[in-house]
Amino acid sequence: MSHNILRLRVWLPVLVGLILFFVLVTHRVNAGNWVGDHGNGGHWTGNITYAFDDSGKKAWTEAEKKNVREAVKEWNDLGMKFVEVAPNAKPDIPVTWGDLGHGDSTTAGFTALSYVSFSLDRYPTSVQFNTNMPEPGWYIDDDPTTDEPIPYRKTDFLSVAKHEFGHVLGLDHTDAFVSMYPHTRGSRRTRVTPGDVVLLAELYTLFTPTPRPASTPTPTDTPTRTRRATRTPTDTPDLPATLEAELTAIAEGIATTDARTHEAETAVRVAQNAGATPTLTNTPTRETTVTPRPTDTPQAPSPTPTQPVLYSPALLPVLAPKDKDIRPLFEAFNQPYIQRLEDETNPDKVLATQPISMSVNYGQATLGESWAAESGACPSNPPCLDSVVWVGQVFPSFQAAQQWLTVTQQQSSSLQNPQQVQLGPAGQFWDQSHCVSGQNTRLNRTQFSCDLVRGNLQIGLAVIGTQPDIESQITPIEQYFSNEIDREVQLIVAEAKSKFPQPTPTKTQNNLAPNPHFTTIYLAVSPLQPPGYNTYEVRFRDDRDANVADFQFEWTLTANDDCRVPNTVWLPQTPNPWQAEWRHPDCLHLPGEIVSVEVSDKQNNTILLSTDRPTNEGQYGPGANK
Amino acid sequence: MSRVHVVIAASILMLSVLALSYVAHAQSESATPTAPPLPSATESSLPVHFWITNQALSQTVKAVQITLLLDGQVLFDQSMEVGDQHHVAVVDQTIPNGIHTLTVQVGEPYNLSTDAALDINGEQWIIAAFWLTPQPENVQARLPHITVDAFDTPPAIQ
Numbered sequence: 001m002s003h004n005i006l007r008l009r010v011w012l013p014v015l016v017g018l019i020l021f022f023v024l025v026t027h028r029v030n031a032g033n034w035v036g037d038h039g040n041g042g043h044w045t046g047n048i049t050y051a052f053d054d055s056g057k058k059a060w061t062e063a064e065k066k067n068v069r070e071a072v073k074e075w076n077d078l079g080m081k082f083v084e085v086a087p088n089a090k091p092d093i094p095v096t097w098g099d100l101g102h103g104d105s106t107t108a109g110f111t112a113l114s115y116v117s118f119s120l121d122r123y124p125t126s127v128q129f130n131t132n133m134p135e136p137g138w139y140i141d142d143d144p145t146t147d148e149p150i151p152y153r154k155t156d157f158l159s160v161a162k163h164e165f166g167h168v169l170g171l172d173h174t175d176a177f178v179s180m181y182p183h184t185r186g187s188r189r190t191r192v193t194p195g196d197v198v199l200l201a202e203l204y205t206l207f208t209p210t211p212r213p214a215s216t217p218t219p220t221d222t223p224t225r226t227r228r229a230t231r232t233p234t235d236t237p238d239l240p241a242t243l244e245a246e247l248t249a250i251a252e253g254i255a256t257t258d259a260r261t262h263e264a265e266t267a268v269r270v271a272q273n274a275g276a277t278p279t280l281t282n283t284p285t286r287e288t289t290v291t292p293r294p295t296d297t298p299q300a301p302s303p304t305p306t307q308p309v310l311y312s313p314a315l316l317p318v319l320a321p322k323d324k325d326i327r328p329l330f331e332a333f334n335q336p337y338i339q340r341l342e343d344e345t346n347p348d349k350v351l352a353t354q355p356i357s358m359s360v361n362y363g364q365a366t367l368g369e370s371w372a373a374e375s376g377a378c379p380s381n382p383p384c385l386d387s388v389v390w391v392g393q394v395f396p397s398f399q400a401a402q403q404w405l406t407v408t409q410q411q412s413s414s415l416q417n418p419q420q421v422q423l424g425p426a427g428q429f430w431d432q433s434h435c436v437s438g439q440n441t442r443l444n445r446t447q448f449s450c451d452l453v454r455g456n457l458q459i460g461l462a463v464i465g466t467q468p469d470i471e472s473q474i475t476p477i478e479q480y481f482s483n484e485i486d487r488e489v490q491l492i493v494a495e496a497k498s499k500f501p502q503p504t505p506t507k508t509q510n511n512l513a514p515n516p517h518f519t520t521i522y523l524a525v526s527p528l529q530p531p532g533y534n535t536y537e538v539r540f541r542d543d544r545d546a547n548v549a550d551f552q553f554e555w556t557l558t559a560n561d562d563c564r565v566p567n568t569v570w571l572p573q574t575p576n577p578w579q580a581e582w583r584h585p586d587c588l589h590l591p592g593e594i595v596s597v598e599v600s601d602k603q604n605n606t607i608l609l610s611t612d613r614p615t616n617e618g619q620y621g622p623g624a625n626k
Numbered sequence: 627m628s629r630v631h632v633v634i635a636a637s638i639l640m641l642s643v644l645a646l647s648y649v650a651h652a653q654s655e656s657a658t659p660t661a662p663p664l665p666s667a668t669e670s671s672l673p674v675h676f677w678i679t680n681q682a683l684s685q686t687v688k689a690v691q692i693t694l695l696l697d698g699q700v701l702f703d704q705s706m707e708v709g710d711q712h713h714v715a716v717v718d719q720t721i722p723n724g725i726h727t728l729t730v731q732v733g734e735p736y737n738l739s740t741d742a743a744l745d746i747n748g749e750q751w752i753i754a755a756f757w758l759t760p761q762p763e764n765v766q767a768r769l770p771h772i773t774v775d776a777f778d779t780p781p782a783i784q
Contacts, residue, residue: 104675105716108783110784153779160784172711173681175773182681182711183783
């Protein structure tokens with residue numbers, strides 16, 4: 001007996017220890033529905049619960065909670081599933097106030113990670129905000145649903161909350177000025193941007209077609225090699241019931257299970273957040289209407305419906321996958337789409353007595369390309385065109401976020417009353433007169449021109465006319481690629497060009513041969529107190545003699561409503577070394593704007609094209625400062 | 627003091643003057659700016675805070691050497707761990723108003739270098755970051771690169 005007891009005394013602790021050991025290593029404490037990817041990140045598969053935990057350095061105020069909820073809402077608007085719960089409900093993510101330091105490099109917010117046992121995987125466990133921010137401290141917005149300038153030197157709590165919940169979703173930092181930029185940015189509030197959509201798309205697929213009947217994916221915490229989860233799109237915009245069959249056919253042609261589809265769909269959400277597209281209501285969820293295909297090759301569209309169907313052009317970006325030919329969509333939606341557009345753009349002419357004929361054309365433009373369109377020969381009396389409407393979608397094709405597009409004015413003497421207009425940000429649906437347009441009186445043609453400075457665009461042209469068989473054409477009239485374009489963009493361009501063979505550009509191209517005489521180009525943005533109207537300066541110098549002249553200096557500032565000022569200046573001669581400086585005093589400067597500078601000669605040969613985010617002083621150009 | 631001593635002292639003095647003038651001349655030549663002196667430069671100095679951060683994510687490289695040079699003078703030269711995106715090294719400097727060249731270098735195995743012109747006309751926070759983001763198999767990898775961002779308000783780590 002004593003011998004047995006002795007043996008028990010020896011083995012019992014070992015046994016208990018082994019049991020505890022196995023419990024600890026197999027139980028993923030509070031890991032929720034997190035799916036790790038062997039050290040390469042991970043994602044959530046179900047609801048992500050969070051709670052305001054008052055046990056930290058201080059309790060939460062209602063205003064602070066309101067800001068966190070707004071940050072969460074922005075992610076949820078992209079299809080994420082954050083759910084607030086009570087603090088005692090064992091949330092996945094308790095949110096607390098803590099002392100994260102106060103020094104030369106203060107931490108505003110922090111998302112804690114824990115390792116999954118016996119794994120490289122780490123999963124988010126809590127979010128903390130710093131109670132000890134340096135003066136003047138946090139900016140807690142009373143109304144975080146609106147944007148206004150952040151008081152000087154204050155730290156925008158909403159932006160930091162958005163960032164930390166991005167970490168909770170599994171996102172890492174990125175170098176673009178989006179939510180996941182690693183630092184706060186002074187006066188600039190972070191909102192959902194196309195760049196966030198791109199980042200999120202790498203982890204989550206929001207719109208993945210599933211066979212009918214729909215099945216809800218079962219959350220699992222089994223590690224998997226794939227980084228993309230299949231989700232039930234219960235929070236996607238509803239579609240009119242009459243579209244189901246149409247969507248099924250279209251989706252069969254374009255359905256993919258990769259992030260592209262997600263991206264297209266979330267692009268709509270961005271647009272809806274911005275109030276740019278109507279809300280879609282009262283239809284079944286899309287999961288029951290589409291069938292996945294093993295290939296993502298676009299299929300032939302279904303026959304045009306015989307009866308008009310009311311729906312919005314917002315459907316197009318819903319269905320259009322990134323970097324794909326959206327022609328089938330336009331063709332399939334031809335008649336009702338135009339009908340609907342007419343309803344929207346010509347409310348006084350709905351159901352006009354004259355038959356409406358129309359055609360739809362399409363095109364694709366990528367970085368650095370110009371596109372022009374003509375409606376085709378058309379008699380001016382009686383006028384054959386009621387209106388011409390551009391529709392399309394700007395895709396957030398690459399990681400660098402905030403790709404903005406600028407339209408430059410065509411130098412065409414035959415264009416009457418050309419208008420300078422601007423495309424929207426990447427990922428946002430845009431329509432109607434976003435390009436330079438005018439009437440070519442000599443040829444009786446309506447012309448358009450769009451010049452993409454940065455971004456990737458698929459574009460469609462809808463012509464509403466009163467004569468049948470009006471043909472539209474979209475012809476690339478100019479294209480050039482800069483050696484400043486990063487490799488990623490060039491790959492996208494190459495892929496797009498392989499799909500859409502382009503005619504040989506007519507313009508002389510020599511921007512790929514840097515001018516060795518340029519020694520310095522400075523692009524300066526005066527860092528005055530933001531926000532405010534500040535001075536942009538561009539200075540450059542050429543080491544050749546003073547007779548260097550006839551340089552056309554063209555610059556374009558983008559990414560800001562007040563800086564859509566494409567401009568061209570003919571620079572005067574200066575003493576040796578040739579040097580020039582030009583200022584534009586009427587631009588509102590905010591950090592992170594994307595600026596491009598182009599220098600060309602009078603023969604319109606591009607000498608230098610640079611596109612970059614300016615620092616307070618950027619320096620560009622071949623041989624710069626060497 | 628003998629005449630010999632006087633001669634020796636005078637010779638030393640002359641040699642010193644010659645040496646000093648030679649050094650001054652050499653310095654004036656070597657100080658010729660590679661960038662044009664732009665008119666905004668003044669004599670006043672301003673506080674500039676350099677934040678250096680390694681934002682690289684890699685499971686194979688553990689650390690990289692990051693070096694900052696301002697107008698050719700080394701400001702910072704340290705090995706920084708890969709994977710800690712929330713660590714920032716801070717170098718505070720007082721810099722004369724005007725245009726300066728900041729060079730950021732990343733050592734083995736990437737061997738990158740980039741120049742940025744800084745227009746110092748107010749207190750600034752300069753963030754230099756090295757980026758390397760491994761991508762899933764089906765996503766095009768981005769090349770490792772350096773970014774330099776400048777702010778006129780203090781940033782915070784998040």
